[in-house]
Amino acid sequence: MDYEEMNYQSYARDRQLESSLAFPVLMRKTYLWMTMALVITGLTAFVVATNSAITSFLALHHQVIWVLFFAELALVIGINAAINKISLPVATLMFIAYAALNGVTFSSLFYVYTAGSLAATFLITAGTFGAMSAFGFFTKVDLSSIGKILLMALIGLIIATVVNIFVESSALEMILSYVGVLIFVGLTAYDTQKIKNMFLMAPDASSTMQKYALLGALMLYLDFINLFLYLLRIFGKRD
Numbered sequence: 001m002d003y004e005e006m007n008y009q010s011y012a013r014d015r016q017l018e019s020s021l022a023f024p025v026l027m028r029k030t031y032l033w034m035t036m037a038l039v040i041t042g043l044t045a046f047v048v049a050t051n052s053a054i055t056s057f058l059a060l061h062h063q064v065i066w067v068l069f070f071a072e073l074a075l076v077i078g079i080n081a082a083i084n085k086i087s088l089p090v091a092t093l094m095f096i097a098y099a100a101l102n103g104v105t106f107s108s109l110f111y112v113y114t115a116g117s118l119a120a121t122f123l124i125t126a127g128t129f130g131a132m133s134a135f136g137f138f139t140k141v142d143l144s145s146i147g148k149i150l151l152m153a154l155i156g157l158i159i160a161t162v163v164n165i166f167v168e169s170s171a172l173e174m175i176l177s178y179v180g181v182l183i184f185v186g187l188t189a190y191d192t193q194k195i196k197n198m199f200l201m202a203p204d205a206s207s208t209m210q211k212y213a214l215l216g217a218l219m220l221y222l223d224f225i226n227l228f229l230y231l232l233r234i235f236g237k238r239d
Contacts (some may be wrong), residue, residue, distance in 0.1 A: 022205040026213045030195060033092075033217035037099035038224065044103025049110035058107075065105060072101045076218070083215055088207045091214050098218075102225065109232070117237040124235065125228040132185050133220070136192030147190035153183050173233070180230035188223045195219070 048054050058064055075098040079091060086094075109118060136143065157180055164172050195216040202209045 022202045022209065023199050025205040026199040026202055026209055027196070029210060029213040030216040030220065033095065033214055034220045037095060037217065037221045040096060040099040041103040041106060044100045045106040045110065048104050048107035068101050068105050072098055079218060080215065083211050088211050091211050095214055095218060112238060113232065113236040114239050117235060121228060121232045121235050125224065125231055128185060129188055129224050129227060132188040133192045136189030137196055139193070143190045143193050146186060150183055150186045150190060157183060177230050177233040181227065181234070184223050184227040184230065188227065191219045191223055
């Protein structure tokens, strides 16, 4: 065995070790960032809901909600589209901003639903999300084909929801709520498996790969939030 071959084998072992060490680091960061975003959203919603000046302003200026909605949409699209061009700190700040804006828009839930039903639904969501994320992580079944079906179903759900804005059918709204729960339960498992498979091939835990961990956190955060909102329509008790 010559010197160059020995160096190559040593380099290959180092890269393999670095890759195996990167996986738990990236998965841990994904869930930590997702949890951080949920905490920011919850705290922001509570602070806004308990501040009479802010709530009065939002009540008198309904157009602000639309501005916030489009700002949230722009942040999600921006993070996904520019993830390879922006730095990790910038991507993190954009993610934090998105979570905070969500908190502002979700503050109205404190006036629509009782605090007890919000807390109970959050616990149900956390348990369901945890179980399905664990399933997606540990299952040996390839969920990619199911994921494609769920994404098509999600498009149908969005179209039906828009239609129901004009129809205003309470029965259709309840049906869509159950369908929404099923879709995001499935997407939680699918997204978890997709994130796991991506990080199993990660060469290291560099800032580039950490940005993808941030994208994974955003993906799971959206699954959690949407699952919570659909469950709230089913189990939430109105104030």
